Amino acid sequence: MPAPHVVxxxxxxxxxxxxxxxxxxxxxxxxxxxxxxxSFVLRIEDTDAARSSDESARGIMEDLAWLGIxxxxxxxxxxxxxxxxxxxxxxxxxxxxxxxxxxxxxHIMMLVEKGLAYPATESSEELEVERKKATAAxxxxxxxxxxxxxxxxxxxxxxxxxxxxPHVIRFFAPSGPIVVKDQVLGDVKIAPGELDDFVIRxxxxxxxxxxxxxxxxxxxxxxHVLRAQEHLINTPRHVALQQAFGFRSxxxxxxxxxxxxxxxxxSKRDKAKTARKALADAIAKGGDAGQLAAKLAILPxxxxxxxxxxxxxxxxxxxxxxxLRVALPEIEVADFREAGYSPQAINNFLALLGWNPGMxxxxxxxxxxxxxxxxSEHFSIERIGKTNGKFDRKKLLSFNGDVLSAxxxxxxxEAWRAWATACEPEFASKLASLDAATRxxxxxxxxxxxxxxxxxxxxxxxxxxxxASYDVAxxxxxxxxxxxxxxxxxxxxxxxxxxxPTFDAPTVHTAIEAVATAHALPNPGALAQAxxxxxxxxxxxxxxxxxxALLGKAESxxxxxxxxxxxx
RNA sequence: GGCCCCGUCGUCUAGCCUGGUCCAGGACACAUCCCUUUCACGGAUGUGACAUGGGUUCGAAUCCCAUCGGGGUCACCA
Numbered sequence: 001m002p003a004p005h006v007v008x009x010x011x012x013x014x015x016x017x018x019x020x021x022x023x024x025x026x027x028x029x030x031x032x033x034x035x036x037x038x039s040f041v042l043r044i045e046d047t048d049a050a051r052s053s054d055e056s057a058r059g060i061m062e063d064l065a066w067l068g069i070x071x072x073x074x075x076x077x078x079x080x081x082x083x084x085x086x087x088x089x090x091x092x093x094x095x096x097x098x099x100x101x102x103x104x105x106x107h108i109m110m111l112v113e114k115g116l117a118y119p120a121t122e123s124s125e126e127l128e129v130e131r132k133k134a135t136a137a138x139x140x141x142x143x144x145x146x147x148x149x150x151x152x153x154x155x156x157x158x159x160x161x162x163x164x165x166p167h168v169i170r171f172f173a174p175s176g177p178i179v180v181k182d183q184v185l186g187d188v189k190i191a192p193g194e195l196d197d198f199v200i201r202x203x204x205x206x207x208x209x210x211x212x213x214x215x216x217x218x219x220x221x222x223x224h225v226l227r228a229q230e231h232l233i234n235t236p237r238h239v240a241l242q243q244a245f246g247f248r249s250x251x252x253x254x255x256x257x258x259x260x261x262x263x264x265x266x267s268k269r270d271k272a273k274t275a276r277k278a279l280a281d282a283i284a285k286g287g288d289a290g291q292l293a294a295k296l297a298i299l300p301x302x303x304x305x306x307x308x309x310x311x312x313x314x315x316x317x318x319x320x321x322x323x324l325r326v327a328l329p330e331i332e333v334a335d336f337r338e339a340g341y342s343p344q345a346i347n348n349f350l351a352l353l354g355w356n357p358g359m360x361x362x363x364x365x366x367x368x369x370x371x372x373x374x375x376s377e378h379f380s381i382e383r384i385g386k387t388n389g390k391f392d393r394k395k396l397l398s399f400n401g402d403v404l405s406a407x408x409x410x411x412x413x414e415a416w417r418a419w420a421t422a423c424e425p426e427f428a429s430k431l432a433s434l435d436a437a438t439r440x441x442x443x444x445x446x447x448x449x450x451x452x453x454x455x456x457x458x459x460x461x462x463x464x465x466x467x468a469s470y471d472v473a474x475x476x477x478x479x480x481x482x483x484x485x486x487x488x489x490x491x492x493x494x495x496x497x498x499x500x501p502t503f504d505a506p507t508v509h510t511a512i513e514a515v516a517t518a519h520a521l522p523n524p525g526a527l528a529q530a531x532x533x534x535x536x537x538x539x540x541x542x543x544x545x546x547x548x549a550l551l552g553k554a555e556s557x558x559x560x561x562x563x564x565x566x567x568x
Numbered sequence: 569g570g571c572c573c574c575g576u577c578g579u580c581u582a583g584c585c586u587g588g589u590c591c592a593g594g595a596c597a598c599a600u601c602c603c604u605u606u607c608a609c610g611g612a613u614g615u616g617a618c619a620u621g622g623g624u625u626c627g628a629a630u631c632c633c634a635u636c637g638g639g640g641u642c643a644c645c646a
Contacts, residue, residue, distance in 0.1 A: 202644040395596040449608040528605035
């Protein structure tokens, strides 16, 4: 099989979940490969042995698969009965840790033999001292090539490398200027002397990112590198290495970064921050820290440390959030997945953050809503923007609401159930137990008032559970006021409902109006609100007729009865 | 601080390359109104931006320069 003329890659390091920024990078790489009828590679950059894990590599792959961003080459993942990945061009393996002896070491030795790389024996601590000195003197630190000068011959260098004495390998940086050809930003020139002799192999024998990337991009035939702008500054190093080897440089495109709306970095620590604030508020309102710790099953000292921001434990944050019922911000793709977002909305929103099709709809409005299929036909590097973006959750939420409400009722129900099966198993079994008519009624009730599946779930929670308590202010206003008018109406309504031969929404609707008219109400509002309180404990619910029909006659009457008795 | 990147409504952006059709268009958010038995959905309307200052030009959001502002990066992390 001849190699395709366009090969892109997404190369995450498996040190956590897939970040939304990473998801966007992957999507653009995927889309460009599709558009050019090329190939898309997934490569796992696990050269940081301490922080990498197979578990997170697998999580990243699952998130990508869930988003619909499927790779043509890379580690294989079986997903919904299909296999994603594989090695059709025999360029694997796709985990860098597995390429050390076969790929990196030989290439490193080539450079050493050419005099373009050399072992260096300074310890990290020694270098740190030098760095601090330079900073104190307001100078830019650059490695001084001491080891290069000290061991001047290639033969001696090889001897040192083979001796087992601790060392790193450094690359002898070229003295000329480096130009990075970037299709998003234009040519970026780096002056001579800006590059120092960076490390290409660490003391543990693993290559650094800079080195592995260059060798892998070459050996995997990568033609286009799309990545975040934070890597721009690294690119001259990669170009310098490519030139040392005589490799052709791929075409680069550095994409703008994504931040929180307040301009801060979107990171996992945001979850800890949110939880910490909630905790501080709870304590300020008179909550006892010791009791809280006990309820959370956390050591008081631990909780205290968290509160003082001595640590950002995710586990602690999640316990606090669950207990205090606050929502932690979604940061990673997995978070959005659990919150009941649809992949299509996430892809659409992310694609628009830094790219734009630049097309108009027939009515003159901008074309903004599209899916992966559209991207695979229309994506272009030229239309990637240059300015950093802020992640506006409200817009994503709005997109998600639109995607969900555009789904046919059956499809909606199936997607909802699939989400619940993965994220809310108890609720999933409740959904599964419903008959077809009730399902349709439920979807109709919930779809327009929920922007995520999690919201849909809480919007219909009342169907599956009687009110645990009644909203005090609402009871005062809608049941007790006017000499208990609400309670009187409830009794009358209960009698009317009891006499209904059938209990579907239209029949119930007629009954509501009949009772309202009989009591000379200007509109059914007073009756409706009283009934809502009886059914849900609050004044918020789907349409009252639908809510009653959903509960059924017996359950509706029981709740009204319980409410009336409880408030006499 | 050095080096590099960027600067259009609160946010994401269209327009910029190829100056006039832009007293700058769309989307989300916000506000008001309509619909309505609540909350939503839906419909209508509105508020709101070319960072600043100089050039070039008959004409500049669009070209040039400077200033200011934001960001990235300065590891044996990626």
